[in-house]
Amino acid sequence: MLAVSPTSHTFPGNTTPTGSSRCLNARTESADAERAARSGRACIQESVRPIIAIIGAGPGGLTAARDPRRHGFPVTIYERDASSAARDQGRTLDMQSNSGQIALAAAGLLDEFFARARPKGQDIRIADRHGTIGFEHRTAPDELGNPEIDRGDLRHLPLASLEPGTIAYGKTRDAARPLGDGRHELTFRDGATATVDLLIGADGARSKVRPLLSPAQPVYSGILLVESRIGDIDTAHPALAALVGNGSFSAYGEGKGLIAQRNARGVVRIYATFAAPHDWAASRGLAPNDPEAFRTTLLALYAGWAPELRALLAACDATFIPRPIFALPVPHTWESRPGVTLLGDAAHLLSPATGQGANSAMRDAAALAAAPDLPAAVARYEALMLPRAAEHAAEAGEALANHADPDGPRGLLAQFAALFG
Numbered sequence: 001m002l003a004v005s006p007t008s009h010t011f012p013g014n015t016t017p018t019g020s021s022r023c024l025n026a027r028t029e030s031a032d033a034e035r036a037a038r039s040g041r042a043c044i045q046e047s048v049r050p051i052i053a054i055i056g057a058g059p060g061g062l063t064a065a066r067d068p069r070r071h072g073f074p075v076t077i078y079e080r081d082a083s084s085a086a087r088d089q090g091r092t093l094d095m096q097s098n099s100g101q102i103a104l105a106a107a108g109l110l111d112e113f114f115a116r117a118r119p120k121g122q123d124i125r126i127a128d129r130h131g132t133i134g135f136e137h138r139t140a141p142d143e144l145g146n147p148e149i150d151r152g153d154l155r156h157l158p159l160a161s162l163e164p165g166t167i168a169y170g171k172t173r174d175a176a177r178p179l180g181d182g183r184h185e186l187t188f189r190d191g192a193t194a195t196v197d198l199l200i201g202a203d204g205a206r207s208k209v210r211p212l213l214s215p216a217q218p219v220y221s222g223i224l225l226v227e228s229r230i231g232d233i234d235t236a237h238p239a240l241a242a243l244v245g246n247g248s249f250s251a252y253g254e255g256k257g258l259i260a261q262r263n264a265r266g267v268v269r270i271y272a273t274f275a276a277p278h279d280w281a282a283s284r285g286l287a288p289n290d291p292e293a294f295r296t297t298l299l300a301l302y303a304g305w306a307p308e309l310r311a312l313l314a315a316c317d318a319t320f321i322p323r324p325i326f327a328l329p330v331p332h333t334w335e336s337r338p339g340v341t342l343l344g345d346a347a348h349l350l351s352p353a354t355g356q357g358a359n360s361a362m363r364d365a366a367a368l369a370a371a372p373d374l375p376a377a378v379a380r381y382e383a384l385m386l387p388r389a390a391e392h393a394a395e396a397g398e399a400l401a402n403h404a405d406p407d408g409p410r411g412l413l414a415q416f417a418a419l420f421g
């Protein structure tokens with residue numbers, strides 16, 4: 001929520017009193033603008049108020065857009081996907097009580113979250129490569145700490161609450177030109193432009209907004225994750241369903257990991273993790289549209305593992321997607337500048353090992369909301385967010401090493417034993 005009050009806000013470069021006019025260069029952003037462009041006028045008349053553009057409709061961008069609308073400020077999310085259903089949103093996420101749930105509560109979405117979440121998704125089983133369970137946690141009936149929710153269901157929460165038209169789909173932002181007064185002129189791939197008072201980069205790992213603030217680039221961790229899934233596991237593979245249980249099952253050994261995570265509707269996501277060059281799949285000629293070649297290669301890689309664990313790979317009924325794990329340098333920081341900021345993966349891409357990414361993105365969005373005027377909101381938000389993000393990113397980097405630990409799961413078991421007593 002960007003809790004900008006219509007009466008108290010100020011924003012950079014705008015000393016014009018409310019009610020006067022200025023240019024809005026948004027050729028395709030509104031019917032008025034289109035008419036203005038057709039009539040040859042250079043600009044249209046607009047009441048002065050901050051125009052907020054969010055690039056990216058991930059969990060962070062959607063949460064950030066939820067409240068400015070309610071406060072009457074125009075906010076538009078520009079999303080490159082053609083629609084909210086354009087691609088499989090994948091995987092399950094745990095929403096943590098000290099992070100993502102705070103943002104959901106601030107956005108008034110906590111009850112809806114609990115209606116869709118799976119508290120039992122917090123069950124954990126950790127085994128070695130022989131299938132011997134070394135740690136098991138079963139969710140207590142009153143344990144609501146970090147329930148799981150499918151990513152698509154999570155996105156639906158803020159999505160369903162936004163006013164129609166808040167999201168401009170099929171809009172890939174190509175460039176942002178600082179106008180020198182805190183405002184930015186955005187250019188989209190389809191030729192549209194928009195001039196905005198606050199540009200929020202919520203455009204994920206490969207953010208195109210990030211270079212306005214920082215030269216940092218994501219760096220490959222050396223650990224590759226290959227993702228696939230088993231559908232309808234309870235009916236099609238009851239023995240594997242029992243192995244996975246209600247939450248997550250993971251096994252480690254020989255510098256590799258194999259993780260099975262229950263999603264909603266009988267789906268289990270499978271992740272194979274190991275140290276490898278980032279182009280491991282391509283260099284072997286493995287393409288996602290050839291699952292059999294992928295499966296054969298993975299089964300060979302896990303040849304020394306127990307048959308019931310390899311059966312998880314054998315049962316995958318979807319493509320295998322290689323996901324090299326990249327992260328931004330830690331700490332990633334920048335000098336605050338008026339009119340532009342970052343949130344979520346754009347600001348602090350971290351390894352998924354601690355399940356913090358979406359939680360942090362949404363927490364960022366809530367923090368950005370908590371100041372009464374735009375320049376102060378951005379500066380205060382960054383002062384709060386950057387150190388917190390650095391802490392989470394450092395933890396996530398350390399945790400990632402467990403997924404390719406030659407002594408696995410020894411280190412992980414020790415950590416869980418310490419955590420759960």
Ligand SMILES: Cc1cc2nc3c(=O)[nH]c(=O)nc-3n(C[C@H](O)[C@H](O)[C@H](O)COP(=O)(O)OP(=O)(O)OC[C@H]3O[C@@H](n4cnc5c(N)ncnc54)[C@H](O)[C@@H]3O)c2cc1C
Pocket residue numbers: 055056057058059060061078079080081091092093094171172173174202203204205206207208225323343344345346352354355356357358359360361
């Ligand atoms: C395997 C795996 C497991 C994970 N598990 C967890 C977990 O359990 N818990 C957790 O909290 N996190 C988890 N994460 C991390 C989480 O998915 C991300 O951190 C989170 O999605 C980041 O949200 P975001 O809104 O910052 O960016 P994204 O979700 O990446 O959204 C960015 C959006 O911007 C759009 N976009 C990008 N560029 C442009 C452009 N130029 N113009 C217009 N639109 C653009 C994209 O299409 C996308 O919709 C996991 C990640 C992985 C890979």
